Amino acid sequence: MFAQSKVPYLTKHGRATQLVVNGQPYLMIAGELHNSSASTTEYMKPLFPKLKAMNLNTVFVSVAWEQFEPKEGVFDYTLVNAIIDNAKENHLKVCLLWFASWKNGESSYAPMWVKKDTKRFFRVKTKEGKAIETLSPFCEATKIADAKAFTQLMKHIKEYDTDQTVILMQPENEVGMFQDIDYNKVALDLFEKEVPKALMTYLKENKKQLDTYVSNAWSKSNFKTSGTWKEIFGDTPEAKAFFTTWQYATYINFVAKSGRGQYNLPMMVNAWIVQKPDDLPGVYPNGGPVSRVMDIWKAAAPNIDVQSPDIYLPNFKEIVARYHRDDNPLLIPESTAQMGRAYYAFGAHDAICFSPFGIEDASDDFVFKKAYGVLNEIQHYILKYQGTGNMKAVLKEGNETYEDLYMGDYKIKVMYEKPNEPSFGIVIQTDANEFLIIGMNLSVYFYSEKRDTTAYIGQVFEGRFENGAWVTTRMLNGDETFHNSRLRVFGRLFESSKGIDQINKKEGDPDAYSPSKMQKTITPGIYKVITYER
Template identity: 75%
Template structure:
């Protein structure tokens, strides 16, 4: 008996150790971090085009290119139609190749499971699913026409999708010995382009009472609900039970809450099946609302847009993060909608405007920033060098996530400045060169010390203490090598107007292209001996020592 108990004890300890080593999410102060190999991991990432991993031949030369672009993670598509070309027959060729190529190039992976839906359509489902419209029925229009989108009310589709996803997750657990895959996304930008599914089953369910679990969530979180839900519910005086129309009124909102609930439940079922095989973190992404007055169906109705995050939280507990795909110009406003206490910020799709990455990591403790079609930015010098700087400073960013001592700035539109507050200091950040990227991260590393990372900024440090003036004592330009600060220049003269301000010029790289005409302003780095060649400017890193008296 003692021998058996010892064996069970060691098996238990081993299983606990393995579970802790699996990539997972963990709280750090007010932030949530992705833990990989027992360390916080910042996904300085990119998403490749939808078909870039559709063959081994096409993907093989892609991964070295991504590594040269200074990515440390990549979002890669795996299509259900290729993974399960015949029902019950699984082809592991592509997923194995993704893992192998990523591992060779020291890249971590988020697998995108394009299955029942992608961008509100169902083009990635297998042919054996698409052809059998009786077993796997489609969304119906108001006129009774079946469209190409698979219905979220179809039990057979949900079961088939979940079975395939579970097989995928089981294989990843067994094949991916070095945990190259760290995150999963079941489905992509889900939803239907109409107000409701007009299938008989859907309409019957719409007449039934709102599920008790949703009502319990709404009542428990009433004071924190998104205004879109709260305002709709308030029209019935926050009715505590009833049908969807009785609780939310005979409104477009009632239909979208209903549709959202069933999409979220479907995807949660798929995600849970996968997690039962291999418990990796799961996230979903949203084709976001493009205009505030857009009705559901103009954008994919049922997807995890910011308006219905709370519906998703109630319906899909096995989904860790709801994420926005951001191509609109009001980036800062959108990330604020998605970054919540119960929803860390993870951006799986956006543009290659790299200032967005700095802002997301610095101001919202983001887990990830990932431009879509990232391979298109391979020759974008600013992008690749900025990602290099992010890799350089990521240990510092991870250290200060969740502490309240790190903020970021990003110029949008006609903005000219931003005031930030750290301890006894007010930090005024002025945006320079309005036609060029202007962004940065400011970290309060000690009482009288700041690290500033960015480009095209002017920064003033003043005291918030009564009867006290704040001064800049020293400005050091430099870099981090193996997490240690290395000073490359001291900037205490013309470059800082004699320590009156920090001028974040950034790192410059001279090209072979000659300057035809140079007009330099006083105080710029080469004002007195103008450069003859054009230069590229990329983010720089600065240490500022301050004092008060």
């Protein structure tokens, strides 16, 4: 049995929130397996060594209710144990995804004994009165059955996982219904009742910080503090959405709280996010933790620590800004495998985690492996500077050409090079006149913000970290920095004309930044810059 102090937990570090594992802050350099990859022990076993070779330290893996409790009250721990054992053998941590009542707004992972008993476990109804396959969040019997299974899962993890392999849990997945409201009588009757006091108390206490979507809807009643859903939010799609969201969130909070009673691991939920600004609830899963209703979730689900976006849209920077709040750290459980996104999330938004979906598909992606390898090298610096204001990041999106950063006495202009290739990086101010810059395809200029003062680059070093210690691979000057007028963040270069797996590093070659007939593959690099002013 664990002492509570050994259980992973979230804590503040400056303005950032960090995950603490085995007493140390932990950065989840992660990936999520495909939905069925852990459905058998045979299929999952060869995947874990590949994940470790990709420089991951954490993997998101699903556990299906239908396999965990194939018969009511009968639990099968085979797959859970195999996930833990394989991860432990490959020195990986795990976030378990509980695919139970809902996954992607549907209920295909519920056990057959639940699916067949439509009287006890009733379904969402359409406006026409048709029961669809999705389990209703208003069904008390389903909620209790789900919570019982999840509680047993948490109890087993606590007993079996003696090395703290599982560090985070996700109850359900991308929840919500593809309609404006559940037309079951129990739901419609509740919709005519007063808004719960807990939600009204939250809205009143957080009125100045509410998301505009919630605030604008509330303003329709001139911010009434009691009444029915329609009286508070109007006879609107928003009123139905807030009501539906409250029900999903309280249901999942019940499941999470029940599980945490056995083993108090941090809990997160993820969202199938709004795809277009004018999409009405139900076009996307209505009731899930989309950014519009994060405040409803905060009020309804205190046992959920983090609300997380699954991001496949191109406007990554805009989306993460919505989810990173003082009361909600950024944790990205699903994304495309674009490495600039990871660097930007960690460097600009103090993210706890970045995790592309279908991670095994990237197992042969050389650049991905190397980029994750660099994150492993510098994670101690990321963790140290999260929440301090001394770390920022850049990421080229669309037609952007540059970004200005302000750090200490400096304005730092970061130009994006090679418009058709990824350009991204992290900038850490480690001292008044010292900067660590990690990334690729950038040109970086330093300007003084002090009156009548000019900033200069004094020295530039290219290097790496070994066991946390800096190792200089070469000093850059002359043509490599245009005589210290800028830092050229090209990244690390590798031969790609033959056997990339041979990894012929070109960092030390005298012609590495000069024209060459040899085709190169570029991955992120690490640079130390010493500046001065006069």
